[in-house]
Amino acid sequence: MKTLALSSVRFVPSVSAASSNRLRRAADRTRRAASSLVAGAAFAFAAMAPLASLIPCAQAAEATAPAGADTRPANVVRGEYLARAGDCVACHTAPRGKTFGGGLAMETPFGTLYTPNISPDNEFGIGKWTADEFFKMLRTGKSPDGKLIYPAMPIAAYTKVTREDSDAIFAYLKSVEPVHQPNRKQELRFPFNQRELLIGWRSLYFREGEFQPNPSRSVEWNRGAYLVEGLGHCSMCHTKINLLGGSSKSEQFAGGLIPVQNWYAPSLTSDKDGGLGDWSIKDIVDLLQAGISDRGAVYGPMAEVTYHSLQYMTDDDVKAMAVYLKTLPDNDPGRKTGPSATVTPAVFESGQRIYMQKCSMCHGEHGEGKLQHYPPLARNQSIEMDSAVNPIRIVLNGGFPPGTRRNPEPYGMPPFAQELNDTDAAAVVTYIRTAWGNHGQPVTARQVNELRKAPLR
Template structure:
């Protein structure tokens, strides 16, 4: 992965050069991927079908993403998750007898996933998304358990959570559960196709999309209808609504484009960034074609009745003085710092630099993610479909808050985009988090 800032004169020949390199890398990585696939098949010969299915389902649930520290042993826990209630440290779920779940039975595991209770009866915190996993079937839970039990045990003692008063109180957790947790099962909607139901089952259950894409109340409970979007706890990122056409609703998209976003993390008008890039990289890219397709069918149906051509954001009939000033000053900054990659027309370069024109991640009401993208830079996820993503450099040290506000206001209102202006205070606020 690399940053690449082109000077405009060299753009054409450079683009061709990098294109050739990209094709070469694609060819090479396809060979490597084949070799790895063959290897994995060999090493899983003799393992039960349940274990294989469990390995796949653990990917869908992204168990490894949370239960692994950077550079640590997979599933051995120790990853620290910051939330507004304190820091949760994920436990070891390898089959080690002393420090992991080696002594657990299928029943114990089912109780954890389905009811949020540990083997010793302790109530678990919903930082473990059992509020969503409760919809996973017993059969799928057993397969995941069989897979976890087939791993090599890792001896790694669990660290205690570091949760603020009063959230560390056991009785508060019991009250929380009584108020907000309902043990459940996925109930198929008979009026819908089997594919739609498969997609709904994955999105609502193991995929735990609602763990981020929802508004939470002060006690961290999901507040509104499913997938309506919200600020992620303990992070500054905003997870957009998956049902609103103004945010990330995909009612007006072709199924193929939704599938491409979920598997490669980048399409001509969207890119998965920040925490969503992680979800694609660690989990969604590994889904089978059928399951990705099913997810896309379900996601599309969440906002099916809305035309994709409806304008987004605020509409300005006349350009106000304040807007004109932002557009002038912001436009100059854009030309200097952004245009080489995102283009003077804001259309980017397909599959390499995302379009900012017509990009709902840029125009949606909450400016948080756009500001974070400019401050922190970033990469689309590394996936089989996009093995060496081009990155964006961070501008935190390059631009002052006022300048970030101007350039962000500019891209939210140039090329037919229409959205609210952003102030230096918004930029400052977005620097407060820990992501």
């Protein structure tokens, strides 16, 4: 489970209408079946903000280029690519809303935030902004009127964006259709609705400044670092979030539970138990760009990231990100997942029976899977991790990988929440986590019940 994104000069065309419609129909079927695109095979990536849920439904409108030959200025075309790399449309477009019109509700532990209108509307958007003001906002995390921006926007990552890339993004945003839609008032609880408190947060977690290349590393590595740490803002999901909505530098990219969403974003470090330590560059590239690989498929929040952003990135950029990710150090090399806890024979046999009835047709009698559409469950890191959140959710809610240019007709998994009670669901997840040499821990009916009651996202 892992991910990221960022810039390039080359424009990548939009996904076809047919592919887009297929994904949307799939998402609708999933929601009607009480499903929420969840990670269950190998990665449950998500480029999410620390204070909020940033994942809209798969029907969020996308930025589209003019039909036919693209006659727009090169800077605008490049800006669209960069805006996709930053996944701007996912946060600044409400479900079934107009592109970049804002209004997406982002639930946080502190209340609800609503994303602002960033279309070039003169009254409610950025129509009257200058390129200098836009760049200053990205660099400083402050709006043109001096207000501190809530860190649901990844200000700690966007501060690293270069002036050249900022100007390109601004040129693109100024070229899209204005949306005359007022911005909704934030609904944060006291005292979190007092913006001046952000001064304290910023002193702890915000360091202003452009990305600085490492001269001892290759051009490709630095490009990947810029993409991952900047517009891609991957650490915001893949780093444990504390009670203040911030994260420790020492735990960067080491994985963590995404607040409110109840998804676990796995480690992106070289940790071989839960990270990318034994992943190949090709497997990482395939997962990010196509949504499926020999190691697994993306579901849940990461499926949205791949759909809106990563599938459009150039091969060179995605490979650069993979190269950078492969070098992230394991900050806790002494941590090793121990052997499975003892599972009672009755629970193991019950889980095995359910697995053979409902799972083995796709995932194989011995959890070997059927590559690439049905991920292996044997020796699968996302199955074995300490957190059982993702495998429980995928069993309950099912899901579909995103429809992408490289995988336009994804295979989905049906939800079993209506077929399995808490005890049976716990048994089959326990079986999957402890069979075939997997060293995961058993789960309980109570854990299943808690996630069954969790809001679907």
